[in-house]
Amino acid sequence: MLGCWAQEKLTERERRLVALEWFQFARIAQYPLGQKPATWLVVGGRGAGKTRLGAEWVNSMVRGFSPFATRRHSPIALVGETLADVREVMIEGPSGIATISRHDRPRFEPSRKRLVWDSGAVAQIFSSEDPDSLRGPQFQPAWCDELGCPAVDKGPNQPNMFPDAKSTEDATPCFSNGGRSDIAPRRLLEAHALHWDPAAAGFQETGNPISPIYGGRMVDVARSYVWAWDARPYPAFPLQSKVWSDSAGWHRGHWLNGRLNAPSLSDLINEILADHGLPAADVAGVEDTVSGYVIADPSSARAALEPLIDLFGLSACQVPGGLVFQQAAASQEAAVELIELAFDGESAVVETVRTPDHDLPAEALVSFGDPANDYQSASARSTRVAASNSRQHTISFPGMLEPGQASALAEDWIRRTWQEREQLSFALAEPRADIVPGSLVKVPASGSSAEFLVTGIEQGLVRKVTARQIARAAPAPWRSSNPGVEPSTSIVVGQPHAVFLDLPMMGAGSSQDQFRIAVRHVPWRSQALFASPEDTGFMLRGSVGRRADMGRLTAALLPGVQGRLDQTTALIAELYEGDLANVSRLQLLNGANYVAVRSAAGAWEVLQFEVAEETAPGVWRLRNLLRGQFGTGDATAAGAAIGADVVVLDSAVVPAGLLAGEAGLVLNWRVGPLGGDFSSASFSAHQETGGKRALTPLAPVHLRGKRTAGGDLSLSWIRRGRVDADSWQSSDIPLGEEREEYRVDVAVVGGAVVRSTTVSMPAWTYAASDIAADFGTPPAEVGITVRQLSVASGWGLPAAQRLALI
Numbered sequence: 001m002l003g004c005w006a007q008e009k010l011t012e013r014e015r016r017l018v019a020l021e022w023f024q025f026a027r028i029a030q031y032p033l034g035q036k037p038a039t040w041l042v043v044g045g046r047g048a049g050k051t052r053l054g055a056e057w058v059n060s061m062v063r064g065f066s067p068f069a070t071r072r073h074s075p076i077a078l079v080g081e082t083l084a085d086v087r088e089v090m091i092e093g094p095s096g097i098a099t100i101s102r103h104d105r106p107r108f109e110p111s112r113k114r115l116v117w118d119s120g121a122v123a124q125i126f127s128s129e130d131p132d133s134l135r136g137p138q139f140q141p142a143w144c145d146e147l148g149c150p151a152v153d154k155g156p157n158q159p160n161m162f163p164d165a166k167s168t169e170d171a172t173p174c175f176s177n178g179g180r181s182d183i184a185p186r187r188l189l190e191a192h193a194l195h196w197d198p199a200a201a202g203f204q205e206t207g208n209p210i211s212p213i214y215g216g217r218m219v220d221v222a223r224s225y226v227w228a229w230d231a232r233p234y235p236a237f238p239l240q241s242k243v244w245s246d247s248a249g250w251h252r253g254h255w256l257n258g259r260l261n262a263p264s265l266s267d268l269i270n271e272i273l274a275d276h277g278l279p280a281a282d283v284a285g286v287e288d289t290v291s292g293y294v295i296a297d298p299s300s301a302r303a304a305l306e307p308l309i310d311l312f313g314l315s316a317c318q319v320p321g322g323l324v325f326q327q328a329a330a331s332q333e334a335a336v337e338l339i340e341l342a343f344d345g346e347s348a349v350v351e352t353v354r355t356p357d358h359d360l361p362a363e364a365l366v367s368f369g370d371p372a373n374d375y376q377s378a379s380a381r382s383t384r385v386a387a388s389n390s391r392q393h394t395i396s397f398p399g400m401l402e403p404g405q406a407s408a409l410a411e412d413w414i415r416r417t418w419q420e421r422e423q424l425s426f427a428l429a430e431p432r433a434d435i436v437p438g439s440l441v442k443v444p445a446s447g448s449s450a451e452f453l454v455t456g457i458e459q460g461l462v463r464k465v466t467a468r469q470i471a472r473a474a475p476a477p478w479r480s481s482n483p484g485v486e487p488s489t490s491i492v493v494g495q496p497h498a499v500f501l502d503l504p505m506m507g508a509g510s511s512q513d514q515f516r517i518a519v520r521h522v523p524w525r526s527q528a529l530f531a532s533p534e535d536t537g538f539m540l541r542g543s544v545g546r547r548a549d550m551g552r553l554t555a556a557l558l559p560g561v562q563g564r565l566d567q568t569t570a571l572i573a574e575l576y577e578g579d580l581a582n583v584s585r586l587q588l589l590n591g592a593n594y595v596a597v598r599s600a601a602g603a604w605e606v607l608q609f610e611v612a613e614e615t616a617p618g619v620w621r622l623r624n625l626l627r628g629q630f631g632t633g634d635a636t637a638a639g640a641a642i643g644a645d646v647v648v649l650d651s652a653v654v655p656a657g658l659l660a661g662e663a664g665l666v667l668n669w670r671v672g673p674l675g676g677d678f679s680s681a682s683f684s685a686h687q688e689t690g691g692k693r694a695l696t697p698l699a700p701v702h703l704r705g706k707r708t709a710g711g712d713l714s715l716s717w718i719r720r721g722r723v724d725a726d727s728w729q730s731s732d733i734p735l736g737e738e739r740e741e742y743r744v745d746v747a748v749v750g751g752a753v754v755r756s757t758t759v760s761m762p763a764w765t766y767a768a769s770d771i772a773a774d775f776g777t778p779p780a781e782v783g784i785t786v787r788q789l790s791v792a793s794g795w796g797l798p799a800a801q802r803l804a805l806i
Contacts (some may be wrong), residue, residue: 003521052095063122074121077139080505081160084124128160147643148227152252153177155184164249179477180252182259196222227254234258253403262291276301285326291371292400313416317438323377324438328453328470335440335451342429342462350446351425362387364414365394368401369539379528379540380406384416405482411476419471427462495684496521498671499645502690503724504630512658515690518548518647524676531667541657549578549648557640562628572647594649597640605635631698663691697788699794705803711768741789749783778805
C-alpha cells in the first residue's frame with residue numbers, strides 16, 4: 001500500500017512473507033521504524049490509531065515480534081479506567097487485542113479476568129478502580145491506558161470519574177465541589193512520576209520493585225501513557241463547538257491541551273524569586289494555576305508577588321530556612337492556643353482592631369486578561385449582598401485568568417475581606433519555637449474563638465506579636481464559562497448612553513478624578529470602563545454601579561448672572577429617568593442640587609437650583625439658580641442650546657479612571673456591560689480628552705483700574721483658588737499653584753493686543769509713557785485681560801474688563 005511503512009522499508013519478497021502483518025498497513029506515524037524508543041508520546045485524535053498501536057504492541061510482546069520485542073513476554077498486565085473499558089476497548093473493541101490477532105488468537109476468560117494464548121502467554125486485566133489488585137502479581141510488560149484525571153476539584157480522589165452527561169462515568173469525585181481545577185491533573189501526574197521513578201527524590205524501593213524474572217522495574221516510567229493529549233489544536237478545540245461536538249466536556253475533562261502549558265502558582269512564585277536572584281521558597285502550601293503573568297516594568301520581587309498574594313489569599317513569612325508561602329485558610333495545621341500572655345506595661349494585654357462595616361467594600365471587581373479571547377481585557381465581580389454601603393474595590397490583576405476562575409477568586413477575596421477583618425496585638429513572655437511568622441494561633445483572652453495567623457514578631461523584653469484573623473473555608477467553585485457551549489439564542493444588549501464630563505475641582509479628590517462619567521442603560525446593568533491611547537491594548541479603568549439621572553435641554557439656557565441668586569432665568573430640561581426635588585435656601589447654600597449643563601462653548605457649567613417643577617411627564621423647570629459654580633462662569637456666559645446634555649451631579653456620576661499624566665491626552669474609551677467583551681456591539685466607543693479643566697486656574701475677579709495724577713493706569717484684581725478655597729475661616733485662600741504669576745494683556749477695544757506683560761502679584765501699573773508708546777493719543781477705553789498661570793496646564797481662564805483712559 002502506497003505510503004505505508006512496508007512499502008517504503010521492505011523488498012517485494014519480504015512483503016509477501018509478512019503479507020498479513022500489521023506494518024503492511026500501518027501508517028508511518030504509528031510505527032517505531034525499527035527503533036526502540038525509551039519514551040513514546042502518542043498524540044492523536046479520535047480514530048488516529050492509538051488503541052491499535054497498543055494492541056499490536058501487546059500482540060508483538062506475546063510473539064516476540066520485532067521491532068517491539070526481541071523475545072516473548074508473559075505475564076502481561078492490561079490496565080484501564082474500568083474493567084469494562086479493558087474488555088470493550090482494549091480486548092474486544094474494533095482495534096482490540098482479540099480482534100486484530102492474526103496468529104494464535106487469544107481467548108478471554110471473564111471469570112478469571114484474563115486473556116490466554118495457546119502459547120501459554122497470559123494477560124491479566126485490572127482497573128484503576130481497584131489499584132491494590134496490582135499488588136502481588138509480577139508482570140513483564142504492562143499496557144497502562146489513560147493515566148490521568150479530570151480537571152475537576154479533587155479529581156485525583158476518583159480519576160476514573162468524568163463529569164460528562166454522555167459518559168457512563170458521569171460523576172464528580174468524592175468530596176469535590178464540582179468546580180474546575182487545572183491543578184488537579186497536574187498534581188496527579190506529578191505524584192505518579194515521583195512514585196514510580198527511581199530517580200525521583202524520596203523514591204521508595206517497595207513502591208516500584210525490580211522484577212526477579214526480567215530484571216526491570218514493575219512499572220517502566222518511560223512507557224507511561226497519559227490521558228489525554230488531543231491532536232486538535234488549542235484553543236480551536238474547544239472554542240469551535242460547531243466543528244467538535246465534545247467541546248462542552250473540555251473545561252472539566254481529562255484533556256491536557258491548554259492546561260499543562262499554564263504555570264502553577266507555586267512554580268510562578270519561585271520563578272519570580274529566581275529572576276530576582278533569590279532562593280526558592282517553600283511553596284508546598286500553594287495550590288492553584290494561572291494562564292500567564294505579566295511583569296511590564298522593572299520592579300522588586302515584592303512588587304511582582306503582591307498581586308498574586310492579594311488575589312489568591314496567600315501569606316508570605318520569613319523563617320530561618322527562608323520564605324514560606326501558603327494559603328493559610330486551607331492549612332491543615334492545628335492552631336496553637338495561647339493561654340499565658342505577658343503585659344508590657346504600656347498597652348493592653350490584647351489589643352483588637354476590627355475594620356468597621358462602612359470601610360469594607362460591598363463589591364470586588366477583578367480585571368484580567370482572557371486567554372481564550374486573544375488575551376483581551378476582561379472583568380469579573382462578586383457582591384456581598386448584606387453590605388450596607390456601595391463601596392467597590394478594583395483589583396487590576398496583571399495576569400491571564402479564565403473568566404470562571406476570576407469570578408471564583410473575586411468571591412473568595414470579598415469573603416476573606418469581610419470574615420478576616422480583625423487584627424490582634426499581644427505579647428509573650430518567653431520565646432516559643434512553635435510561634436513564628438506563619439503560625440496559626442488562638443487567643444482566648446481576646447474574647448474571640450477565631451484563629452489568627454502570626455504576621456510579625458518584635459523581639460525585646462517581651463515578644464510582641466501581631467496577627468490577623470483567618471477563616472477556614474472551602475474555596476468558591478470555579479464555574480468555567482464553558483467555551484465549548486454556544487447559546488441557543490442570541491441575547492442582544494443595546495449600547496449604553498454615556499456622557500463624559502471634564503469638570504473643575506469640586507471638593508476633595510485628585511484633579512484626574514474630576515474627569516467623570518455618567519451612564520444610562522435600559523434595563524440597567526453595571527457598566528465597565530476601558531481606555532487606551534490606541535485602538536488596541538484597552539485596560540479596565542473602573543466601573544459604574546448606578547444609573548445617572550440625565551437628560552437634555554428643551555429650551556435654550558440664556559447667559560445669566562453669577563455670584564447671586566438668579567431668579568429670572570429658568571432651566572427647562574427633559575430627564576430620561578429620575579425625579580428632582582426642592583430644597584431650602586440654607587440647603588442650597590450648603591451645596592445641594594448640583595446640575596451640569598454642556599454650554600454652547602463646549603465647557604460644562606455647574607449650577608444649583610432651589611425649586612424644581614415638573615411641568616409635563618419627565619419635563620422639569622428649575623428656578624432660583626446659582627450659576628457658574630466652581631469657576632464655570634465662562635460656560636455661563638456662553639449659554640446652552642436646545643438639546644444640550646444635562647446631568648444631575650450625584651454619587652452616580654463617578655471618576656472615569658483617568659491616570660496621572662493623562663490630562664489633556666486624547667484617549668479611546670469603551671463603555672458597556674460589566675463582564676462583557678469590550679469589542680462587542682454592546683459597548684459604545686468614545687474619543688475624549690479630559691482632566692485639563694480641573695488644572696486650569698480660575699479667572700480673577702474684581703478687576704479694577706484707576707488713573708493716577710501722573711497719568712498712569714493702576715490695575716488690581718483678586719485671585720481665586722481651585723483647591724481648598726471655600727473656607728471662610730482663614731484670612732486668605734491657598735495659592736493652589738507652584739508660583740503666583742499673572743499675564744496682563746492690553747488691547748484696543750475689539751482689536752489686537754498692543755502690550756503683554758507678566759507680574760508676580762495681583763496688581764500692575766500701566767505707565768503713562770507706555771500708554772503713549774502704545775497708542776500715541778490715548779483712546780477713551782482699553783481692553784484689559786488678566787490670566788493666572790498654572791505650570792501644569794498653562795494660562796488660566798481670563799478676567800476681561802474695559803477701562804477708561806480719559
